[in-house]
Amino acid sequence: MNVSRMTRWGLGVLAALALPLINPNPYQLDVLTTSLLYALLALGLNLIVGLTGVLHLGYAAFFAIGAYTAGWLNIHWHVSFWFGLGPAALIAGLCGVGLGVPALRVRGDYLAIVTLGFGEIVRIAFTNLEQWTGGPNGLLGIEHPRLWIPGMGIVDFGVSSAPYYYLVCVITGLVAVLCVRLSRSRVGRAWIAIREDELAASCSGVPVLHLKLLAQGCGGAIAGVAGAIFAAKQGTITPDSFDVILSVMILSMVVLGGLGSIRGAIIGALILGTLPELLRGFEQYRMLVFGVAMIAVMRLRPQGLFGGFQRRISP
Amino acid sequence: MAGCGKREPVVKIGFAAPLTGDQAPTGQDMLHGAQLAVERANARGPALPGHRLELVALDDQRSPTQAVAAAKKLVADRDVIAVVGHLNSSCTMPASAIYHQARMLNITPVSSNPQISRQGFDTFYRTCATDDLQGPAAALFAVKELPMVRNQSYPMRIFILDDMTTYGRGLANEFEKKARSLGADILGHEGITQGDKDFVPLLTKIKSLTPDLVYFAGMFPEGALLIKQRAEVGLGGFFMGGDGLFDGTLITLATPQAAEGVYLTTIGSDIHAIPSAQEFVNAYEERFGPIGAYSAYAYEATSLAIWAIHQAGQKSRAAVLAAMKGLKDYPGLFGAQNFDEKGDSLIRDIGLFTVKDGTFVFVKTATWD
Amino acid sequence: MTSPPLQLLLQQLINGLTLGAIYALIALGYTMIYGVIQLINFAHGEVFMVGAYAALTLLLAIADLAASAALPWWVALAGCGFGAMLACGGLGLAIERLAYRPIRHAPRLNALITAIGMSFVLQNAVMLFYGATDRHVPSLIPLVRWNLAGVTVTFMQLIIWIASGLLMIGLHVLVMSTKLGMAMRATAQDLKACALLGVPVDRIIATTFMMGSALAAMGGTLFGLHYGTINFHDGYLMGLKAFTAAVLGGIGNIPGAMLGGLVLGLLEGLGAGYLSAQWKNAFAFVILVLLLLCKPTGLLGERVGDRA
Numbered sequence: 001m002n003v004s005r006m007t008r009w010g011l012g013v014l015a016a017l018a019l020p021l022i023n024p025n026p027y028q029l030d031v032l033t034t035s036l037l038y039a040l041l042a043l044g045l046n047l048i049v050g051l052t053g054v055l056h057l058g059y060a061a062f063f064a065i066g067a068y069t070a071g072w073l074n075i076h077w078h079v080s081f082w083f084g085l086g087p088a089a090l091i092a093g094l095c096g097v098g099l100g101v102p103a104l105r106v107r108g109d110y111l112a113i114v115t116l117g118f119g120e121i122v123r124i125a126f127t128n129l130e131q132w133t134g135g136p137n138g139l140l141g142i143e144h145p146r147l148w149i150p151g152m153g154i155v156d157f158g159v160s161s162a163p164y165y166y167l168v169c170v171i172t173g174l175v176a177v178l179c180v181r182l183s184r185s186r187v188g189r190a191w192i193a194i195r196e197d198e199l200a201a202s203c204s205g206v207p208v209l210h211l212k213l214l215a216q217g218c219g220g221a222i223a224g225v226a227g228a229i230f231a232a233k234q235g236t237i238t239p240d241s242f243d244v245i246l247s248v249m250i251l252s253m254v255v256l257g258g259l260g261s262i263r264g265a266i267i268g269a270l271i272l273g274t275l276p277e278l279l280r281g282f283e284q285y286r287m288l289v290f291g292v293a294m295i296a297v298m299r300l301r302p303q304g305l306f307g308g309f310q311r312r313i314s315p
Numbered sequence: 316m317a318g319c320g321k322r323e324p325v326v327k328i329g330f331a332a333p334l335t336g337d338q339a340p341t342g343q344d345m346l347h348g349a350q351l352a353v354e355r356a357n358a359r360g361p362a363l364p365g366h367r368l369e370l371v372a373l374d375d376q377r378s379p380t381q382a383v384a385a386a387k388k389l390v391a392d393r394d395v396i397a398v399v400g401h402l403n404s405s406c407t408m409p410a411s412a413i414y415h416q417a418r419m420l421n422i423t424p425v426s427s428n429p430q431i432s433r434q435g436f437d438t439f440y441r442t443c444a445t446d447d448l449q450g451p452a453a454a455l456f457a458v459k460e461l462p463m464v465r466n467q468s469y470p471m472r473i474f475i476l477d478d479m480t481t482y483g484r485g486l487a488n489e490f491e492k493k494a495r496s497l498g499a500d501i502l503g504h505e506g507i508t509q510g511d512k513d514f515v516p517l518l519t520k521i522k523s524l525t526p527d528l529v530y531f532a533g534m535f536p537e538g539a540l541l542i543k544q545r546a547e548v549g550l551g552g553f554f555m556g557g558d559g560l561f562d563g564t565l566i567t568l569a570t571p572q573a574a575e576g577v578y579l580t581t582i583g584s585d586i587h588a589i590p591s592a593q594e595f596v597n598a599y600e601e602r603f604g605p606i607g608a609y610s611a612y613a614y615e616a617t618s619l620a621i622w623a624i625h626q627a628g629q630k631s632r633a634a635v636l637a638a639m640k641g642l643k644d645y646p647g648l649f650g651a652q653n654f655d656e657k658g659d660s661l662i663r664d665i666g667l668f669t670v671k672d673g674t675f676v677f678v679k680t681a682t683w684d
Numbered sequence: 685m686t687s688p689p690l691q692l693l694l695q696q697l698i699n700g701l702t703l704g705a706i707y708a709l710i711a712l713g714y715t716m717i718y719g720v721i722q723l724i725n726f727a728h729g730e731v732f733m734v735g736a737y738a739a740l741t742l743l744l745a746i747a748d749l750a751a752s753a754a755l756p757w758w759v760a761l762a763g764c765g766f767g768a769m770l771a772c773g774g775l776g777l778a779i780e781r782l783a784y785r786p787i788r789h790a791p792r793l794n795a796l797i798t799a800i801g802m803s804f805v806l807q808n809a810v811m812l813f814y815g816a817t818d819r820h821v822p823s824l825i826p827l828v829r830w831n832l833a834g835v836t837v838t839f840m841q842l843i844i845w846i847a848s849g850l851l852m853i854g855l856h857v858l859v860m861s862t863k864l865g866m867a868m869r870a871t872a873q874d875l876k877a878c879a880l881l882g883v884p885v886d887r888i889i890a891t892t893f894m895m896g897s898a899l900a901a902m903g904g905t906l907f908g909l910h911y912g913t914i915n916f917h918d919g920y921l922m923g924l925k926a927f928t929a930a931v932l933g934g935i936g937n938i939p940g941a942m943l944g945g946l947v948l949g950l951l952e953g954l955g956a957g958y959l960s961a962q963w964k965n966a967f968a969f970v971i972l973v974l975l976l977l978c979k980p981t982g983l984l985g986e987r988v989g990d991r992a
Contacts, residue, residue, distance in 0.1 A: 291804025506962035516957035
């Protein structure tokens with residue numbers, strides 16, 4: 001990267017880190033934190049839909065799996081948040097691959113429905129399997145993260161806004177960098193090749209199925225991490241937080257930002273994440289305006305904000 | 316220089332409930348109750364001298380995530396020194412933690428899940444009875460008294476249904492526990508999904524088990540369909556439910572003929588049956604129309620908050636909280652109001668209603684042991 | 685006299701077929717639209733819901749008229765039903781023209797997102813206009829019940845079967861034996877070739893939308909009358925299940941959609957009756973997933989053209 005680009009990035013990072021000190025409004029920080037968490041999810045889904053071109057409508061399921069894994073481990077085995085991140089990512093990632101194995105045998109649109117169905121099955125299962133998941137009551141009493149900070153001792157995140165803001169900023173930032181490196185690597189280029197023309201890619205020797213599964217696994221793992229953070233932040237998780245609407249929202253964020261664009265996924269998430277809060281004044285009309293906005297964007301700027309060369313989803 | 320309408324400083328009570336979405340009507344009813352309380356307080360004179368009292372209403376769309384966001388928004392507003400909310404136990408639960416951290420008084424009108432007050436938050440109060448009272452009270456009535464209606468000598472055969480929500484599942488479990496301990500024969504306990512319309516296969520199956528009673532812990536839309544469809548499949552016996560059924564729409568949707576004889580419990584007495592509350596009911600109905608099932612509780616909760624602000628005498632959350640702790644025998648709508656150390660109301664009346672000739676008729680105050 | 689377990693089974697079958705008939709009506713719209721433009725019209729479930737509300741509105745409007753003029757119930761039913769079909773036919777046309785046609789050549793993902801956005805718009809528009817509470821649908825059909833060997837069948841159920849049956853037969857005849865039907869089948873097979881040959885594809889697609897929406901509207905009317913309550917949320921779940929039914933029968937395949945609807949209704953009814961009510965919806969999704977994995981072409985085979 002050249003110097004001016006690094007400077008811009010550096011300033012951006014500095015601004016992000018300084019924000020809670022300049023404007024410590026906990027509500028606004030919380031909204032921003034939630035949007036950044038959505039951005040993390042959007043980055044994960046971007047790997048699947050944006051880079052590889054696999055249409056996925058059940059992404060919230062992996063978010064749920066990550067959240068419940070971390071939450072369950074914390075409540076029953078007293079695994080702290082930090083150690084819970086790994087298992088959450090691993091299990092969610094494995095589920096991503098596991099779902100992919102049968103699902104990727106079908107065509108694009110059918111795959112969308114299979115993933116939708118899977119998402120709903122997971123949600124209903126979490127609601128019904130009371131012994132494991134607490135049923136509709138969900139998991140209660142998940143501990144908040146605790147971190148030893150030099151000079152401050154052990155800080156319990158509690159329900160303050162700033163600690164989570166920093167946590168999500170850092171993790172989302174790391175994952176974003178990871179995604180950028182990934183998209184420029186051989187794997188990433190192969191993914192894009194699959195998206196652009198699966199048949200040609202396959203003929204060129206790209207192991208299509210394996211790479212699609214890899215995308216599913218990585219995307220799932222990222223959602224798992226986001227889920228663990230969500231569980232620790234909320235303290236209570238219930239199945240109704242992980243419905244189809246959320247999957248659709250994340251997908252919209254990716255599409256709005258432009259398929260395949262890392263920057264786009266983050267910005268799309270920030271916009272769509274803060275929009276409902278900004279529209280609070282409209283109360284009743286919120287979702288209506290959201291729907292109209294979705295249609296309008298698809299009509300007026302179908303490639304999204306930063307999308308470019310994507311032509312079509314693989315059949 | 317004449318003061319050209321210099322605005323008074325403002326002190327606010329926060330209010331959070333679903334104001335949009337499928338529980339919007341219930342949330343709106345509660346909002347009206349809260350608004351009435353504020354209006355009447357302002358008419359009587361400033362609750363806090365030198366300040367104007369306002370109500371800030373936020374929508375949580377019955378989503379726990381949104382409830383947390385709404386809670387943080389209220390906490391961030393320094394003018395807000397007390398909060399009335401939320402409606403759903405699944406929302407009140409995480410939100411109460413946020414109010415606790417901000418040391419702000421939080422009174423919920425109708426969240427009945429017992430777990431909320433067991434978190435140990437001294438900022439949390441509730442003006443309704445809890446499900447660990449409502450369930451057992453219903454069970455006691457069902458197992459001990461209903462058989463007498465039919466001169467039945469054998470134990471009641473009961474099939475239990477709930478709507479798979481925090482509230483429904485919690486209430487149903489409490490009912491089942493008590494019913495079993497009283498010797499009832501529990502034929503089954505299944506869940507239904509909110510939003511589902513077709514319960515005919517389920518009811519057909521239940522019919523083949525010949526229960527004496529079907530108990531449903533859930534909300535009135537599904538309750539109405541269950542009542543209507545059980546008549547269609549010819550499932551006899553009793554039907555009983557919890558406070559979620561307590562809405563006039565239940566009878567319309569289920570049809571008065573099918574709803575005849577249905578029993579239900581409520582988390583408080585019948586507001587219409589309390590003479591001292593009649594004035595409130597009249598004032599409400601004049602201002603907003605027919606009174607909702609939870610409007611009175613919201614009014615009560617808001618009035619308590621206003622009282623605490625008045626007692627505190629200053630615009631401080633800590634002072635308001637301290638004032639609330641000193642509350643004793645507050646003259647409320649339901650009688651003298653007191654709270655235990657967990658914040659639960661000591662008025663633990665469980666009302667028992669039945670449907671007769673197309674309306675709810677108060678039967679009695681139920682006991683739970 | 686049939687034995688109780690057999691009675692129960694027959695009863696559950698009847699329950700399932702009733703629900704299945706309504707699924708079939710909605711599924712037809714999905715399958716037809718997918719057949720011509722390869723779009724999963726997420727908003728189709730909401731069209732069904734709008735149909736139910738339209739029928740209710742008409743019903744309330746003519747309620748007084750019916751009572752005073754002693755209008756026979758079947759006239760009122762036909763009036764509301766056709767009125768709803770007209771309204772939704774128009775809605776379908778509008779949606780196609782305004783939202784889908786401009787992006788017909790855009791990537792599939794965009795069309796999907798547009799459909800989802802449209803679904804939000806319709807749901808919330810109805811909520812804002814009619815309110816969020818469940819609305820009661822006054823009963824129109826005389827409450828008649830027949831008891832055959834211990835199994836109950838209501839008049840309403842019979843009406844549902846007859847109405848949906850007639851419509852499905854009508855559609856089949858139209859698609860198989862008329863010029864319009866031939867054009868529809870041709871467009872579904874190869875849109876570009878048809879366009880080149882001078883078939884007015886835009887009009888055909890618009891007509892397909894209109895017909896699919898009208899069928900869904902009748903489904904909505906019957907749905908409202910059968911259950912007696914409607915809510916703006918009803919479209920979502922019914923829509924998903926009807927889509928499952930369409931895929932079950934083979935997407936793009938019209939008799940397939942009818943069969944798929946009936947089969948799904950039966951499976952769901954039996955599942956809820958014999959297995960567990962709370963897993964009922966998961967059951968439907970599991971069927972969908974298994975089906976797509978094992979036999980994605982559905983029971984009767986799909987009929988979608990290649991999009992080269």
